Amino acid sequence: MSNWFKRNGIHFAIAGIFLVICFLYFTPAFQGKVLGQADVTGAQSTTTEIDAYKAKDTTILWTNQIFGGMPAYQLWAPYKANITTHVVHAMKVIFPNPIDTVLLLLLGTYFLFIVLKLNPWLAAAGAIAFTFSSYNIILLVAGHANQASAIAYFAPILASIILTLRGKHILGGSLTALFLAMEIRANHVQMTYYLMLAILILAGIELYHAIKAKTTGTYLKSLAYLGGALIIALMVNASILWSTYDYGKDTIRGQSNLTQHTKEPSTGLDKDYAYQWSQSVTECFTFLVPNAYGGATSGDALDQNSATAKVFIAKGLPEDQAVKYANQIGGFPGMGTYWGTKPSTSGPFYFGAVVCFLFMLGLIVVKSRIKWWLLATVVLTMLLSFGGNMPFVSDLFFHYFPLYNKFRTVESVLAVASLCFPILAFLAIKEVMDAPDTKEITKKVLLAFYITGGLLVVLIVLPEVLLSFRSVDQASGTAALAQALQNDTATAANISSAIVKDRIDLERADAIRSLIFVAIAFGILFAFVKHKINTTILSLGFLALVLVDMWQIDKRYLKDENFADKQESNAPQPREVDQFIQRDKDPDFKVFDMTVSQTYDLINPFFHKSFSGYSAARLKRYQELLDSHFSKSINHDVLDMMNVKYIISQDPKTQNVNLQNNQTACGHAWFVQHVKFAQNADEEMQAISSFSPKEDAIVDQRYKSLIDQKSTYLDTTATIKLVNYNPDHMTYQTSSTTSQIAVFSEVYYDKGWKMFIDGQETPYFRADYILRAAQLPIGNHKIEFIFHPVTYYAGEDISLAGSVLLVLALGFAGYAENKKKPADKKA
Known part of the structure; x- marks a missing residue:
């Protein structure tokens, strides 16, 4: 055992260094503070009801907290049978948080570089380069925890696949199963999809070389082990994948129910919506020069020396106020320091000046076929990231590749490129270390320096040759600014010109900075090839250089000020209207707030069951309802049928928030007098544009067989009451002297909800486009709606079996590897 520690002591030492780096960078997290992440707050608002039941040790798989009601799979579910959950x-x-994710990034990438046979210190430098690439840090600030976790498993998955392809089938296959299971458990399908594209390219290149070398048998054997690993990983995550797949067909990413007068595409996302966050073609200069496109859309990038501030100072404003106004100008279209096509950005994709220089060197010196895999992946991901800015490749994927049209924010595919860059970069250093011909390698190092340094010189001396520094909506923004300045077009024009100058200054300053780092990196390599330093100094030099490079830029986006005490980062404080509504002890009613976006409500779900909410996985049928009846005006009939008991509005003059008690809300459930059949979804949607929900039910004709209108008569004394509320188990009590048609103010979703009358399962149907309804018999009855989705519960059984297989595979791999090594001598 003591020999084992000696052999692996360097790895433990580097793990310790990683922990020290985390402590120094994320010191507030170790002090009990948390990141004040906007998206985390939004996510917390969606799980208010789920968290309340968790506190009572009860799991619910349905919540009525947002969008009238929806499955909880994409919000939170326990998945206890899945070993990766634990x-x-x-x-x-x-x-x-976020130390756990950062350590996963560091250790997983270190493992990849060790598999690629880099020395430990160089592997550590590569791990730091990828971990602290700006996109990963920006994700942590924004609170995209699942996405950051999914990215953290990229490197160890690739490392495990490479091990398998090298012939370490049992170890590589078992580790592939483990890390792929962890990747899927992160539940960010988009990131996993992008990683799979890179793996497919790798598999294709390996197949080509296997055919060329006539080793297809060995290749297919490796592929079989990887196939087994994939099956185990899928089994481990069966409940997640099955539930997500089944639910996904009914979300905004699924097929449209409408054929006319709809904003929704027939299937998948709207292309303009999917391409909204696309990388501009020349925006890729940010890989090398972070402020090439002006940085983030919000922030304090300009100071008193900026050209924009000087315009305000010339107008007689105090210096501090001038700086404040200079940074607020970005509120006008195209007038901020960021001048790209994205609606907003928290920062650029910065891969590192040192990494970009070494990547260029890698293209020149690396001879292994891994270079072509990395280059092909980088080219593909860059083309896909351009989205609407260069759509010929993106459109091909969007229209013909499975699932691709389910994803938005296409620029995020560059997360894969951000790993490919440091892989090739540090393989280049290894190639320099192993090069027998000093003279030849010196020429190649010089060539990489001339290319990278020359590009940076152009970006310093003549930046407008490559970049325009003018946004597409600069003219409209200037006009809007002139109007805000009481038609002072001259000042607006001066400010617009000053903003362009400031963008150039920001770019030039970062280009100079990058040139310095590239020059130092070149100096280290040149000293090595001239035998002035050894491999250890070279490796440690790059570790320190990369850390400083990435640290400085990352601190622009994740500072100590981003952390706050836990109580400061909690939910927003309730307004007076919220406090009034909370006095109502009715367990199930909705609140409609006219002061917020109906698809981006981060306030009301903290306090009430909201008609609106925040979720990228909301039901498509509900989104269609919002588009048809709330995009231009408010359909009060729909509010009534959804049991919206309170309506919040705002006085446009005084900005006072007002509360209205909706006296016509239909309640939890009610009996209707008439059933009107619609031929299809379009007709059904049109019918609810103006109707009396308490008297009429609009029902699709497909459910006609479930209704016996001849036996249905109006009973004015009939009653139906909600007697027990649980999001997964709603219980009603009815009493009537005739058969009645009941409508429930609960969202219809047939994949898991079952209705029982006195314990006997009975069919029900959809009414009013979005609600549940049923024909109830004469007499007094107990009506129950129970949510018990097979996809989750049967999926959990499969997950348990997969988890057992994974543990056995890892145990056998450990045993097999240990058996290969000579037994340690007793101390």
């Missing part, structure tokens, strides 16, 4: 939980118990 691994993730253990990490979070040991390390505070």
Whole structure:
């Protein structure tokens, strides 16, 4: 055992260094503070009801807190049978957020570089380069925890696949199963999809070389082990994948129910919506020069020396106020320091000046076929990231590749490129270390320096040759600014010109900075090839250089000020109207707030069951309802049928928030007098544009067989009451002297909800486009709606079996590897 520690002591030392780096960078997290992440707050608003039941040790798979009601799969579910759930939980118990994710990034990438046979210090430098690439840090600030976790498993998955392809089938296959299971458990399908594209390219290149070398048998054997690993990983995550797949068909990413007068595409996302966050072609200069496109859309990038501030100072404003106005100008279209096509951005994709220089060197010196895999992946991901800015490749994927049209924010595919860059970069250093011909390698190092340095010189001396520094809507923004300045077009024009100058200054300053780092990196390599330093100094030099490079830029986006005490980062404080509504002890009614976006409501779900909400996985049928009846005006009949009991509005003059008690709300359930059949979804949607929900039910004709209108008569004394509320188990009591048609103010979703009358399962149907309805018999009855989705519960059984297989595979791999090594001598 003591020999084992000696052999692996360097790895433990580097793990310790990683922990020190995390402590120094994320010191507030170790002090109990948390990131004040906007998206985390939004996510918390969606799980208010779920968290309340968790506190009572009760799991619910349906919540009525947002959008009238929806499955909880994409918000939170326990997935207890999945072994990776417990691994993730253990990490979070040991390390505070976001340290757990950062350590996964560091250790996983270090493992990849060790597999690629880099020395430990160089591997550590590569791990730091990828971990602290700006996109990963920006994700942590924004609170995209699932996405950051999914990216953290990229490197160890690739490392495990490479091990398998090298012939370490049992170890590589078992580790592939583990890390792929962890990747899927992160539940960010988009990131996993992008990684799969890179893996497919790798598999294709390996197949080509296997055919060329006539080793297809060995290749297919490796592929078989990887196929087994994939099956185990899928089994481990069966409940997640099955539930997500089944639910996904009914979300905004699924097929449209309408054929006319709809904003929704027939299937997948609207292309303009999917391409909204597309990378501009020349925006890729940010890989090398972070402020090439002006940085983030919000922030304090300009100071008193900026050209924009000087315009205000010339107008007689105090210096501090001039700086404030200079940074607020970005509120006008195209007038901020960021001048790209994205609606907003928290920062650029910065891969590192040192990494970009070494990547260029890698293209020149690396001879292994891994270079072509990395280059092909980088080219593809860059083309896909351009989205609407260069759509010929993106459109091909959007229209013909499975699932691709389900994803938005296409620029995020560059997360894969951000790993490919440092892989090739540090393989280049290894190639320099192993090069027998000093003279030849010196020429190649010089060539990479001339190319990278020359580009930076152009970006310093003549930046407008490559970049325009003018946004597409600069003219409209200038006009809007002139109007705000009481038609002072001259000042508006001066400010617009000053903004362009400031953008150039920001770019030039960062280009100079990058040139310095590239020059130092070149100096280290040149000193090595001239035998002035050894491999250890070279490796440690790059570790320190990369850390400083990435640290400085990352601190622009994740500072100590981003952390706050836990109580400061909690939910927003309730307004007076919220406090009034909370006095109502009715367990199930909705609140409609006219002061917020109906698809981006981060306030009301904290306090009430909201008609609106925030979720990228909301039901498509509900989105269609919002588009048809709330985009231009408010359909009060729909509010009534959804049991919206309170309506919040705002006085446009005084800005006072007002509360209205909706006296016509239909309640939890009610009996209707008439059933009107619609031929299709379009007719059904049109019918609810103006109707009396308490008297009429609009029902699709497909449910006609479930209704016996001849036996249905109006009973004015009939009653139906909600007697027990649980999001997963709603219980009603009815009493009537005739058969009645009941409508429930609960969202219809047939994949899991079952209705029982006195314990006997009975069919029900959809009414009023979005609600549940049923024909109820004469007499007094107990009506129950129970949510018990097979996809989750049967999926959990499969997950348990997969988890057992994974543990056995890892145990056998450990045993097999240990058996290969000579037994340690007793101390």
